[in-house]
Amino acid sequence: MDPQARLSVEKIIALKRYEQPPPGYFRLLPERITHRIEQGEGQSNFWETWSAAFSIRPVLAYALGLTVCGALTAGIWYAPRMDQSTGVATSGNRWAVESFRTAAVDAPPSGERWLGSTNPVMAPRNGESFFTMPEVHAIPVSLYLGN
Amino acid sequence: MLGRRTCGNPLPITKAELEKPRQALSIPEPNPEPASQPEEDLALVHRAQKEDTAAYDELIRRYQERIYATLYHMTSNHEDANDLTQDAFIKGYRALKSFKGDSSFYTWVYRIAVNKTINFLKQRKNRVLMSLNDMDFNAEHDPDLLALVSENTPRRDLSLAELQEKLNAAMQKLSEHHRMVVVLHDVQGLSHEEIGEIMDCNVGTVRSRLFYARQQLQAYLTEYL
Numbered sequence: 125m126d127p128q129a130r131l132s133v134e135k136i137i138a139l140k141r142y143e144q145p146p147p148g149y150f151r152l153l154p155e156r157i158t159h160r161i162e163q164g165e166g167q168s169n170f171w172e173t174w175s176a177a178f179s180i181r182p183v184l185a186y187a188l189g190l191t192v193c194g195a196l197t198a199g200i201w202y203a204p205r206m207d208q209s210t211g212v213a214t215s216g217n218r219w220a221v222e223s224f225r226t227a228a229v230d231a232p233p234s235g236e237r238w239l240g241s242t243n244p245v246m247a248p249r250n251g252e253s254f255f256t257m258p259e260v261h262a263i264p265v266s267l268y269l270g271n
Numbered sequence: 272m273l274g275r276r277t278c279g280n281p282l283p284i285t286k287a288e289l290e291k292p293r294q295a296l297s298i299p300e301p302n303p304e305p306a307s308q309p310e311e312d313l314a315l316v317h318r319a320q321k322e323d324t325a326a327y328d329e330l331i332r333r334y335q336e337r338i339y340a341t342l343y344h345m346t347s348n349h350e351d352a353n354d355l356t357q358d359a360f361i362k363g364y365r366a367l368k369s370f371k372g373d374s375s376f377y378t379w380v381y382r383i384a385v386n387k388t389i390n391f392l393k394q395r396k397n398r399v400l401m402s403l404n405d406m407d408f409n410a411e412h413d414p415d416l417l418a419l420v421s422e423n424t425p426r427r428d429l430s431l432a433e434l435q436e437k438l439n440a441a442m443q444k445l446s447e448h449h450r451m452v453v454v455l456h457d458v459q460g461l462s463h464e465e466i467g468e469i470m471d472c473n474v475g476t477v478r479s480r481l482f483y484a485r486q487q488l489q490a491y492l493t494e495y496l
Contacts, residue, residue, distance in 0.1 A: 134457055161361055
């Protein structure tokens with residue numbers, strides 16, 4: 125940038141230092157603000173406190189957004205994936221996969237797909253179908269974990 | 272008084288004014304340092320944290336002019352600057368408990384005001400309504416400004432008020448971040464480091480934004496340079 129032009133730009137910008145608010149404005153401003161504060165204006169609830177923190181440091185908002193997105197992505201990535209043929213979780217969280225596998229072993233081969241997929245507590249035993257059982261037995265999850 | 276929008280009759284610069292001695296007045300220097308000591312500020316902040324509004328009132332009095340001026344130059348609108356200044360100080364009071372003293376109160380409250388203003392300007396993107404303040408009486412005696420508007424422009428009858436309007440229009444064409452850097456550095460006189468701290472960016476970014484913004488302003492105001 126040409127130094128002469130730069131100097132001229134700076135001089136023109138300096139014109140702004142002459143712009144002044146109406147006389148007496150700064151005498152009244154603090155009173156107006158403290159009056160509004162005493163009226164309880166700007167009382168912040170939980171969300172407003174967060175937003176205030178973000179206003180001061182926008183980088184916090186970006187960091188929080190990234191963390192939430194990362195957690196969601198990781199959750200989706202590590203969630204148990206279902207084998208379409210057996211309805212059994214085949215990868216992801218090891219504890220969940222093992223639980224579902226155990227449930228599937230206990231389940232009858234007749235293939236009610238719901239058995240191994242969602243609720244091991246409701247799994248019928250001894251090869252009986254859920255629909256033929258006189259009553260549903262609730263089985264504690266700890267049974268599947270071997271405790 | 273020059274540039275009085277309510278009258279709508281800005282005075283042209285006369286030949287007599289141009290011939291006034293050049294030593295009379297000069298462009299007011301910005302006051303880069305706040306007038307108070309950080310220790311005093313910290314003591315006032317501690318009192319304000321205990322809901323002592325009188326202490327906060329004193330903090331407002333210390334920084335209101337600089338905060339208002341920055342917001343006014345950003346918005347080119349007195350009413351908007353007034354609202355934003357009040358809102359920034361109120362928000363500062365409510366957030367005061369989170370103030371740990373890592374930076375000065377001055378920088379901290381500036382950061383609130385700056386972020387609030389940038390958000391406001393993004394929302395009002397398509398509505399620029401200028402409501403400019405009057406220029407100080409001294410402006411019409413400033414030899415540098417008189418020279419600028421008389422010698423370098425094709426229109427000899429250009430008034431300072433017109434130049435003020437052109438300048439503000441050019442400023443409004445800059446992006447919010449570029450405008451903020453120009454206001455904080457060239458008008459308010461803050462250092463690159465202070466601006467970096469206030470805008471939460473590094474000094475290199477501040478320098479490059481300032482360089483680009485000045486280039487843009489030069490292009491917009493080429494008629495007057």
